[in-house]
Amino acid sequence: MDIRWEDIIGHKKNIENLQTLLKEQRLPHALLFCGPDGVGKSKVAVALAATLLCGSEQAPCGRCDSCRALLTDTHPDFYLVVPESVGKTAKSIRIERIREVQTEIARVPILSKRRVVLINDADRMNEAAQNCLLKTLEEPTGQVVFILVVNSRGALLETVQSRCMPMNFGTLLLDEIKDLLLQHGVMESQAAELAALSDGSVGRALLLQENGGMTLRDDVVSFLEKADSMEMEDVWIRGKDLGALSREKLTEWLMYLNMLLRDMLVLYSGGERTILYHQDVSARLTEILTEFPVERIFAVLELVRETQRRLGANVNIRLLMERFLLCMRNQK
Numbered sequence: 001m002d003i004r005w006e007d008i009i010g011h012k013k014n015i016e017n018l019q020t021l022l023k024e025q026r027l028p029h030a031l032l033f034c035g036p037d038g039v040g041k042s043k044v045a046v047a048l049a050a051t052l053l054c055g056s057e058q059a060p061c062g063r064c065d066s067c068r069a070l071l072t073d074t075h076p077d078f079y080l081v082v083p084e085s086v087g088k089t090a091k092s093i094r095i096e097r098i099r100e101v102q103t104e105i106a107r108v109p110i111l112s113k114r115r116v117v118l119i120n121d122a123d124r125m126n127e128a129a130q131n132c133l134l135k136t137l138e139e140p141t142g143q144v145v146f147i148l149v150v151n152s153r154g155a156l157l158e159t160v161q162s163r164c165m166p167m168n169f170g171t172l173l174l175d176e177i178k179d180l181l182l183q184h185g186v187m188e189s190q191a192a193e194l195a196a197l198s199d200g201s202v203g204r205a206l207l208l209q210e211n212g213g214m215t216l217r218d219d220v221v222s223f224l225e226k227a228d229s230m231e232m233e234d235v236w237i238r239g240k241d242l243g244a245l246s247r248e249k250l251t252e253w254l255m256y257l258n259m260l261l262r263d264m265l266v267l268y269s270g271g272e273r274t275i276l277y278h279q280d281v282s283a284r285l286t287e288i289l290t291e292f293p294v295e296r297i298f299a300v301l302e303l304v305r306e307t308q309r310r311l312g313a314n315v316n317i318r319l320l321m322e323r324f325l326l327c328m329r330n331q332k
């Protein structure tokens with residue numbers, strides 16, 4: 001995802017206003033971004049989150065731990081809430097998800113000085129979920145900023161609206177759309193699709209799951225299952241396979257590994273199964289917990305982070321993955 005203000009097309013006035021509020025430290029703890037689909041509301045929200053989370057004076061710097069974590073979808077203080085479907089029901093933001101976030105934000109931030117909760121399509125919260133959120137908006141605990149993004153505020157309770165600073169987003173000018181299309185190298189007819197792609201991290205992951213990303217995820221699960229029986233020969237074979245993936249695919253592979261390891265930590269802590277990213281494989285993950293003591297999970301998470309960082313540089317992917325696998329093997 002883009003985290004820099006400069007990468008956003010249009011919305012100059014809104015961006016100026018936000019930057020002024022940031023500079024004067026007058027940013028309210030809850031904001032409501034309202035405007036048509038696909039004009040870049042989420043992008044502005046992500047840039048704002050990056051600025052709030054970045055530790056540098058030139059925020060967002062794109063280089064500090066916080067910015068890098070945000071760029072790799074692994075920021076522990078950034079929560080992206082998106083509508084999800086349960087079974088065949090329409091996508092919605094359930095009260096359980098709001099509660100889950102409320103529990104997490106009650107804790108001290110891990111990487112940054114504050115936490116940011118970005119709720120995309122916030123109007124997909126039912127009344128119960130909105131009332132639940134309202135409690136936190138009325139009595140914010142600790143350093144947390146909420147950004148609610150909607151295309152129409154009609155479905156939001158008056159009480160929720162009144163707790164947020166509203167900011168309206170208009171459609172982009174024709175020239176701006178042209179710039180945006182050129183920037184992404186696609187034709188004008190694909191603009192709607194492009195807008196959908198500008199979504200954030202977990203949303204993107206969910207989309208990937210729906211579109212066949214599950215194969216990649218399952219590959220990571222079986223990788224973890226076989227990690228302990230990995231021979232040197234497997235290191236070279238696996239390294240070759242992973243090395244043949246595109247940088248983008250490998251980023252996703254590492255992202256799944258990260259999510260699964262975090263799920264394993266949740267399983268260790270005896271946390272609710274409902275807060276797992278990948279509930280459907282929880283039995284398989286529980287099975288391998290014996291081979292992954294908590295210290296080892298943290299060591300692998302660190303290794304993943306390091307690999308993600310190096311992947312951003314111009315490295316030989318196969319060598320990078322061989323090194324990764326060797327480190328994994330040595331941990332046994």
Ligand SMILES: [Zn+2]
Pocket residue numbers: 054055056059060061062063064065066067068
């Ligand atoms: Zn930074």
